[in-house]
Every structure is written in C-alpha cells, then in structure tokens.
Amino acid sequence: MNKQFEGSKAFLNIPIGISRDKELLKKPKTILLMGEIVSMLNVTGEFFMSNKQIANRLDCTKSTVNDYLKILEKKGLIKRKTVRDERTGSIIGRKISAGDSLSQHIGIGWSDTSDYPSIPARTTLYPATGNKYNRVNRSSNRTVNNSSSRKKEEDPEREKIYKEFFFIARINDKRKNQTTRPSLDEIKQMRKLLYECDVDTLRAVKDKFKERMEWDMVGKPFAYLLKLLRDGLANDRNYESWG
Structure with a gap:
C-alpha cells in the first residue's frame, strides 16, 4: 500500500550550495528544514508537511518554523501557496514549491566554481503531481536509482x-x-x-x-x-x- 510521504527517514537531501550559504549558517535549522523540503520535492513535486510536524522534527515552536520559512522564501529558495477548501473557501493547509533561486544553489556543487552558479531559476524541481494529499509510489525505485547514480x-x-x-x-x-x-x-x-x-x-x-x-x-x-x-x-x- 502506498503511503503519504511524511519526510525523510534516513537521509536529508541538502544541496551543497545551501549547506554553505553564510546567511543560512547563522540559523542552521533553516538548512535542516531545506533538507526536508528538497527531499519531499524530489518525490512529490510539492512540500506539504505542516508547521506542527516541522516543529516536532526540528525541536522548536511553530512560530519559529514560520520565521524559518520566511527566511527561505525571502532568499527565493521556496514559494508558499495557501490551500483552501473548494466549497467553503476556508484555509485547510499550504503547499511549498521550489523557489526561483533553489536551482542555483543546487548547481554550485556541480560547477565547482563560486562565481558561476550553474542552474537558473525554475519554479519546481519536478512537476507538481497533486495536492496536500499526494500519494507516493516511487520511493523504493528512487532509492535504487540514487544508489546506482552515486556509483556512476x-x-x-x-x-x-x-x-x-x-x-x-x-x-x-x-x-x-x-x-x-x-x-x-x-x-x-x-x-x-x-x-x-x-x-x-x-x-x-x-x-x-x-x-x-x-x-x-x-x-x-x-x-x-x-x-x-x-x-x-x-x-x-x-x-x-x-x-
């Protein structure tokens, strides 16, 4: 049975450009949060973990999580979108997609040069495949493929x-x-x-x-x-x- 992706279990996917970002290093948990976000984006195309869930993972308050998200959004690493009930219009959650500068941070490691970020802006790492209740059916295959690609x-x-x-x-x-x-x-x-x-x-x-x-x-x-x-x-x- 397919399960909803609820976050990384073994490894966080943290791009090298983010792990070395001087501004984010002042608040290291923003880097861990980006690791959670990128890990989910790579599977579902959107990040839909609640602030409460994030707070439990990072051992902080929900308001602190919101502060971290504001930092990441200001840097262009993420984009946030409110999710509303189609019938009532009430807010039922929010989704996060890749920001315009995320791809640049990912490209720093591949280009191996500090003054030439190698990837331009793009709104998502992978096309969004659904809403807050996306189902995941590629996790096991991705693990195998990632292991193979690392060897290559x-x-x-x-x-x-x-x-x-x-x-x-x-x-x-x-x-x-x-x-x-x-x-x-x-x-x-x-x-x-x-x-x-x-x-x-x-x-x-x-x-x-x-x-x-x-x-x-x-x-x-x-x-x-x-x-x-x-x-x-x-x-x-x-x-x-x-x-």
Whole structure:
C-alpha cells in the first residue's frame, strides 16, 4: 500500500550550495528544514508537511518554523501557496514549491566554481503531481536509482568533462558580458547523458562545443550541448547495433 510521504527517514537531501550559504549558517535549522523540503520535492513535486510536524522534527515552536520559512522564501529558495477548501473557501493547509533561486544553489556543487552558479531559476524541481494529499509510489525505485547514480558519479573522467562543459560555456559569456545558465531540466539531461555516452564521444562533444563557443555562433549554449550529446549517444548506439 502506498503511503503519504511524511519526510525523510534516513537521509536529508541538502544541496551543497545551501549547506554553505553564510546567511543560512547563522540559523542552521533553516538548512535542516531545506533538507526536508528538497527531499519531499524530489518525490512529490510539492512540500506539504505542516508547521506542527516541522516543529516536532526540528525541536522548536511553530512560530519559529514560520520565521524559518520566511527566511527561505525571502532568499527565493521556496514559494508558499495557501490551500483552501473548494466549497467553503476556508484555509485547510499550504503547499511549498521550489523557489526561483533553489536551482542555483543546487548547481554550485556541480560547477565547482563560486562565481558561476550553474542552474537558473525554475519554479519546481519536478512537476507538481497533486495536492496536500499526494500519494507516493516511487520511493523504493528512487532509492535504487540514487544508489546506482552515486556509483556512476565516481567516474573521474566523466566528471572532469562535465565540469569542463561549464567553463567552455563561459567563453561565450565573457565575450558577451552575460551569464548563461542551463535549466534544471537541462542539468538533469546532461547528467543522464554523461553516463550514457561513450567517454570518447564525450571528448568529441567537448571539442565541438568549445569550437562553436569560440566562434560565437550559439545563442543557447546548453541547448546546443544537449543536441551534441544526444547525437553522440545516437551514434554510439547505432555503432553498437552494427558492431
């Protein structure tokens, strides 16, 4: 039987950019609260734990929880929406979705550079799938997939190429005096393709991407990079099918 997601049981999902945020470090429980929020967002697309539940988890008062939520909302890490009964209009709860700056904090760890947050604004980590009473049917699969992905991420060659993609993108940014950032969806696709493509294909994609960026011929660098990666993967699979 599926159960409603009520918070993390073993690990909190705390993005590295949030764990190192100087303002949040002054109130460490805001970081723990973001860990609870991100963990639920990754499963349901929305966070619907009540302030009372949060207060019990963080060992604080409900008013303190509200203060923490105000801090997180002010920083753009979350967005809050009041939930009302459709018939009576009375307030029955509230939902939290990802704020516009959350994706930037998530991207800091991947880009490995303090002055170039690698992911732009987006309203949710995953599309919202329901209301306060969402049911969860992906928890066990997510645990398996996360375990598998962590093993893949240990490949130093692929991770090096991934970081180089961001530095190459900055070639065009510096020329145009702008900052181009991939969307969270583009980041997810890049991470997936990073481990699906052959390493030699990744090197070839990197060289082609660098060449185009130096020519200043790409309006949307990361969209173009994804096209190169998809084409490369298609070639890899075609070679395997005929090999």
